[in-house]
Amino acid sequence: MTVNDDSFTNWKIREEIAESMIPLIGKLHRERDVTVLLHSRSLVNKSVVSILKTHRFARQIAGEELSVTETLPFLQALTALDLGPSQIDIGMLAATYKSDDRGLSVEAFTAEAVAGATGANKIEGGEGRDVVLYGFGRIGRLVARLLIEKSGSGNGLRLRAIVVRGGGDQDIVKRASLLRRDSIHGQFQGTITVDEANSTINANGNAIKVIYANDPSEVDYTAYGIKNAILIDNTGKWRDREGLSKHLRPGIDKVVLTAPGKGDVPNIVHGVNHDTVKPDEQILSCASCTTNAIVPPLKAMDDEYGVMRGHVETVHSFTNDQNLLDNYHKSERRGRSAPLNMVITETGAASAVAKALPDLKARITGSSIRVPVPDVSIAILNLQLARETDRQEVLDYLRDVSLTSPLRRQIDFITAPDAVSSDFIGSRHASIVDAGALKVEGDNAILYLWYDNEFGYSCQVIRVVQHVSGVEYPTFPAPAV
Template identity: 45%
Template sequence: MSNITSYEKELAFQADRRKATIEFIKIISDLWYDRSIEIVLFKNQVIDKNVSDVINLHQYAGEFVQKPISIFDSVEILRAINDMMLPPSKLDIGKLTYEYHSENENEEDVKAFVFNKLKGADGAQEIIPKDVVLYGFGRIGRLVARELMSKTGKGSQMRLRAIVVRGEATFEVLEKRASLLRTDSIHGEFKGTVDVDAENKALIINGTTVHIINAKQPEDIDYTIYGIFNALIIDNTGAFRDKEALSRHLKAKGASRVLLTAPGKGIPNIVHGVNHKEFDSKEHKIFSAASCTTNAITPILKVIEDSLGVVKGHIETIHAFTNDQNLVDNMHSKYRRGRAATLNMVITETGAGKAVTKALPNLEGKLTSNAIRVPVPNGSLAILNLDVNLKTSKESINTIMKKYALQGDLVEQIKYSLNNELVSSDIVGTSAPSIYDSKATLVSEDGKSIVLYIWYDNEYGYSHQVIRLAKYISKVRRFTYY
């Protein structure tokens, strides 16, 4: 009889938890679509997630902070947030819930606690929405488009207004581009609608018009005829890499800033979260978001340099194959890359070791780097073999990394993995550019040599770094709490 009673209690609890999760999802949606307030759970997105997704994210959050993170507590805090007059914001409900239990010694009621934590929002500056143009529509361009359109909300931050491509925008071409946006072999289906407006040469994404502009040269375009002004041009073609070439975008009518989704020459190379505050868009008009690998390793190297000091090191990147390699053996301008990408591990060079020093000058001359392209289409791994100044241990390094993943300037950049079974396919779709594998870390007996394993989705994680930097350049960063 007791077993039946216990089972019935479990069923009742599951029903109550799912009801609470449904309320959680409703408040999340109302805050976002009505008030441009985005809620995340320890950096994990919860907008448009189902009940099971939200429950699983709460379980991960509890394991991460080693304290229960209850959906019931999250709902109570969300109600308090909903009652506040907040500006457009991005808030971490996991961090708020954790702090409510760990810091709330005086048993302050939820509303008072949330008010005290978020009262800084009163001084938030008014945001002027920014028009965005994607120059090119390849792997990164389409992922950036997906994210921008998924997070348009009321359009209070960034508004994707146009995509520039080569070739005439016929119905057939538009439909092909729409199809590539709708469905991706790696990242799955776009959670939205994509229709073709052949008459106006546009895609209708989530009910919003995005013009498809045919142009051979960036300076020939007049964006203002499409109602686009003071636009940020995100160049993801790879065709223009230095200041002189990228300056051609600024000759186009209606363009005001340029962001390159690759390493650039003669322009600020930025890893958002590490060195973005060193550059102001009032002084600079052209920026680079560096490379996916640079964005993966730089946050981790900053943590180690600040905490332990780096004497020297080597970075080996195990990288997914890319579009510049051959599908089958054929001629290639670079050694080894001509061999079939899906059949071979290919040693090649990477400039990541040197690129890091643009964000972390203290590491100049201390790092070497190389890369191995491997037969997976996405999901990469950087192995950091470092000699450090201060003696350490695996437990100490993990404690340091968890701290930086939980609070400070790098919470968006570093995800702390607790998974003993983590493999490359598991990290696909992770928005953080650096996924620290806490179970794989190695430390020498003398505590002065360490090996760190950093996973990264070289497409999705990097695209999010591009968008973070784009928001900073465009001065549309909201009040944040995470």
């Protein structure tokens, strides 16, 4: 048998193992509301090849490939436990088991590692929490996809309605079509049907009412059976407390804005300051995509090295608030053709850092350039540190942060030498550290941070909504503090 034959045989064996994992992952998700992760990447509803690719990707961050033969025993052990709603990282289970010298069986080690989700400790699933989307643009449709994907057992978040202005004939059909197909993010994973007579979109069994209104004051959500809901405003029309309070109508309990909040509206970056949200707070903001991209790594660097000052330069994909061709725009440069020019513009991300990281004393400045790509941006974070270090130390530290820290869902890490922006379309992390581009000299560090300013940001929005709704389930093994 040749080397090629051996390699192909090995691949077929791993395919078979990955195939056997799919029903186990699906059953845990549907029946117990357990999301199986591999190094913070969900394996729910993934294909055989996707599962194998996710295992292989671990090589880039952990230094060696992770095999399905290593993770399957932990997955099998989970199915035998009385688990409550949770997120369980089988990649972390396998890694921590390797370093454990007590001689425990996989079953005993797994039971101990996830004890917080079993028996008397487990969370009992509730009825779920209603969610309403106000607006259905780029972020609104991606948030809708995520809500539908995460509906799981039905005990979590439930997308009940979308509120839009009427758009004429076949409005609902056209909106459903935009949800079904996306030029950047691809096809919707599932089935979508439209009931025009009842103004409803049915997506993977989720009946979503489409409500037509020109102003929040026109809607009584209780008339649609919606109660105690979280409303996600992705229009950006209102950004202060007074304006967003218009949404606090019958049936709506909290309002979450997908843009930087103004005045005293809390700007929340999940993973950094989401624990500061007061239980009775009804209005909050998820800040901007760029703020979400820079604040987690900025916090990580400040925690380890101290940050004296910094500057962030964002090279940002163009957005719908720019013109396709030169035309009037209220901003001076955004009226110039977005797909034909690099456009210098402002960013509020640097000033927003103070809201998310009030303990950071360093002055952070920022500027931005819009460039002719439709999605994925990069933030260049130039930091003066409180102590000297070297490139390898910073690399090792940030790799570890991406794998084991409380920020592992926000910060990803890539070592691929040929990575470009399109490689990060669909990334669920707030930012991805490009190891090859990192520069360190003495007390100066320059981080290059990729981020999917549409999908990665939408994932952060969902995390905030899960947190304030009370359905943000614990992750095991617990990340290192």
